[in-house]
Amino acid sequence: MTTPPAGPEIERLIHLLARLPGLGPRSARRAALHLIRKREELLGPLSDAMRQAHDRLVVCHVCGNMDTRDPCAICADPTRDQGLIVVVETIADLWALERAAALPARYHVLGGTLSALEGTGPKDLNLDALVDRVAQGGVREVVLAVNATVDGQTTAHYITDLLNSYGVKITRLAHGVPIGGELDYLDEGTLATALRSRTDF
Amino acid sequence: MFEHQTIETGFAFPFVRRLILADFRSYAALDLPLSHKLIVVTGENGAGKTNLIEALSLFMPGRGLRRAELATCARSGGNGGFAVSIEIESAGERCQLGTGLQAQGDGRLARQYRIDRAPVGSARAFADHLRLLWLTPALDGLFAAAPGERRRFLDRLVLCVDADHGTRVAALERALRNRNRQLEDPHPDPRWLDATEREIAEIAIAVAAARVETVTRLRLLIEESRDSHSPFPWADLALRGELEQWVGVSPALEAEDRYRAMLRDNRRRDAAAGRTLIGPQNSDLLVRHGPKGTEAALSSTGEQKALLVGLVLAHARLVARMVERAPVLLLDEIAAHFDTARRNALFEDLAALPGQVWLTGAEATAFSGLVGRADMLEVTPGRVTHQGAG
Numbered sequence: 001m002t003t004p005p006a007g008p009e010i011e012r013l014i015h016l017l018a019r020l021p022g023l024g025p026r027s028a029r030r031a032a033l034h035l036i037r038k039r040e041e042l043l044g045p046l047s048d049a050m051r052q053a054h055d056r057l058v059v060c061h062v063c064g065n066m067d068t069r070d071p072c073a074i075c076a077d078p079t080r081d082q083g084l085i086v087v088v089e090t091i092a093d094l095w096a097l098e099r100a101a102a103l104p105a106r107y108h109v110l111g112g113t114l115s116a117l118e119g120t121g122p123k124d125l126n127l128d129a130l131v132d133r134v135a136q137g138g139v140r141e142v143v144l145a146v147n148a149t150v151d152g153q154t155t156a157h158y159i160t161d162l163l164n165s166y167g168v169k170i171t172r173l174a175h176g177v178p179i180g181g182e183l184d185y186l187d188e189g190t191l192a193t194a195l196r197s198r199t200d201f
Numbered sequence: 202m203f204e205h206q207t208i209e210t211g212f213a214f215p216f217v218r219r220l221i222l223a224d225f226r227s228y229a230a231l232d233l234p235l236s237h238k239l240i241v242v243t244g245e246n247g248a249g250k251t252n253l254i255e256a257l258s259l260f261m262p263g264r265g266l267r268r269a270e271l272a273t274c275a276r277s278g279g280n281g282g283f284a285v286s287i288e289i290e291s292a293g294e295r296c297q298l299g300t301g302l303q304a305q306g307d308g309r310l311a312r313q314y315r316i317d318r319a320p321v322g323s324a325r326a327f328a329d330h331l332r333l334l335w336l337t338p339a340l341d342g343l344f345a346a347a348p349g350e351r352r353r354f355l356d357r358l359v360l361c362v363d364a365d366h367g368t369r370v371a372a373l374e375r376a377l378r379n380r381n382r383q384l385e386d387p388h389p390d391p392r393w394l395d396a397t398e399r400e401i402a403e404i405a406i407a408v409a410a411a412r413v414e415t416v417t418r419l420r421l422l423i424e425e426s427r428d429s430h431s432p433f434p435w436a437d438l439a440l441r442g443e444l445e446q447w448v449g450v451s452p453a454l455e456a457e458d459r460y461r462a463m464l465r466d467n468r469r470r471d472a473a474a475g476r477t478l479i480g481p482q483n484s485d486l487l488v489r490h491g492p493k494g495t496e497a498a499l500s501s502t503g504e505q506k507a508l509l510v511g512l513v514l515a516h517a518r519l520v521a522r523m524v525e526r527a528p529v530l531l532l533d534e535i536a537a538h539f540d541t542a543r544r545n546a547l548f549e550d551l552a553a554l555p556g557q558v559w560l561t562g563a564e565a566t567a568f569s570g571l572v573g574r575a576d577m578l579e580v581t582p583g584r585v586t587h588q589g590a591g
């Protein structure tokens with residue numbers, strides 16, 4: 001073993017950075033080096049921002065989104081259409097759709113998809129809260145913006161059946177979203193088109 | 202030498218102009234220019250002939266003609282990854298396709314797909330440029346094999362004309378495994394099971410419909426062109442499977458409802474069996490020796506091979522007609538089981554096909570009928586040499 005080039009605090013920083021998506025050990029070292037060099041402009045503000053986000057992070061009791069307030073910024077936004085709920089699998093999908101800025105809607109984050117193979121059943125998803133929202137009234141349309149995978153579509157069938165008795169219109173993203181294509185990877189234009197030209201499920 | 206060969210040009214169909222390998226099986230590095238419609242690869246057993254056409258087969262979705270785990274394709278002694286790149290010419294246009302296994306920043310190996318160097322999502326994207334069809338010695342016993350082998354062969358025929366078929370078949374498999382898992386529970390959630398079965402029914406009907414369409418068109422083409430005196434007897438094809446019967450006669454939505462009702466009724470039986478007993482996952486391609494009117498499996502080994510070759514040639518013509526993109530044919534150890542007369546007849550048929558054909562065999566003399574009108578390649582471990590083609 002060669003001696004590490006830095007003390008344990010910096011080694012720990014590199015180790016943690018390497019666990020971020022898209023970063024390997026080499027790029028983590030480069031990032032750490034950059035942070036060390038920009039101690040005042042970057043390292044300090046970054047650690048403050050992370051600490052604050054960590055301390056204030058909560059799950060929105062309405063939609064399942066994560067934010068530093070509850071209800072989240074989206075649910076609290078009065079300019080959004082209260083009658084339109086876009087159901088997504090993950091917060092990453094919510095962010096992707098928000099980036100496309102196609103609909104002034106509110107969201108519902110399921111936290112995954114039904115998958116018997118992976119042991120994820122209806123009780124593991126944020127479904128009761130969705131039924132509550134629809135049951136309270138005022139919801140006109142539920143858009144199922146789940147991925148076009150087997151598990152995504154099975155989840156869509158399940159929700160359609162679950163909301164069947166509430167007389168709410170259920171739609172899905174228009175075709176053009178590729179099979180197995182995950183929303184997070186689609187460009188904004190494709191997402192916006194898919195959302196605007198949704199079809200009855 | 203290559204520079205002195207006649208170079209055929211102006212093919213309207215996709216034609217592999219160049220094959221580049223890096224750390225693929227026996228090849229550390231290979232850059233192979235090609236100039237003909239027929240490519241003959243000879244060399245001793247184990248020299249690496251099949252490796253060349255296996256590399257090409259990776260441009261179809263799936264695991265290639267050996268159905269190998271991708272990591273096992275990497276050359277031992279390399280870094281664990283490999284790359285295959287081909288240059289294709291079609292109607293004067295060139296394009297470059299690449300695939301392989303490449304080490305990522307975190308050291309894991311990931312499959313890569315590229316078209317003209319730009320990354321694409323999957324091998325599905327290659328279908329816009331190239332279709333491939335192959336025949337290997339592993340398929341020699343196809344007609345007497347378990348139905349699953351014929352189903353896989355059938356799905357490869359379908360994939361060649363319908364590029365989404367592979368995705369569909371994989372989706373069906375996953376959906377069925379979800380259902381089997383749910384049925385292991387003595388009290389499965391009925392709404393969840395309904396949702397799973399609805400998804401299964403949608404995909405299953407699409408799978409069955411794609412198979413019916415391909416087999417129907419192939420039957421028609423064979424009927425039009427069959428010749429009872431050909432050394433490659435025509436095949437009489439049929440599909441066996443409940444859903445394949447329905448989709449021919451009722452609208453898709455009706456067939457979906459019918460299959461969904463069947464799945465619901467059969468839950469107990471399927472739970473006991475541990476699998477879903479009825480559906481396209483159990484269908485079969487039935488093949489009869491046309492001129493004799495007997496089951497293909499009853500013919501001699503040589504006759505079965507001739508039947509299979511006839512079937513693949515017919516399909517190559519069908520693909521050329523349907524997608525206006527003749528498939529590249531990969532025929533591994535093709536000369537085995539054939540006498541000289543049949544071999545020469547095969548060469549004439551291949552020369553008349555619209556697409557490029559790669560043939561491998563141990564004996565160079567078996568291909569002497571092709572000298573002068575094919576790229577003649579000789580393989581020694583790790584190397585490929587162009588033989589003078591005159």
Ligand SMILES: [Zn+2]
Pocket residue numbers: 060061062063064065071072073074075076
């Ligand atoms: Zn919220």
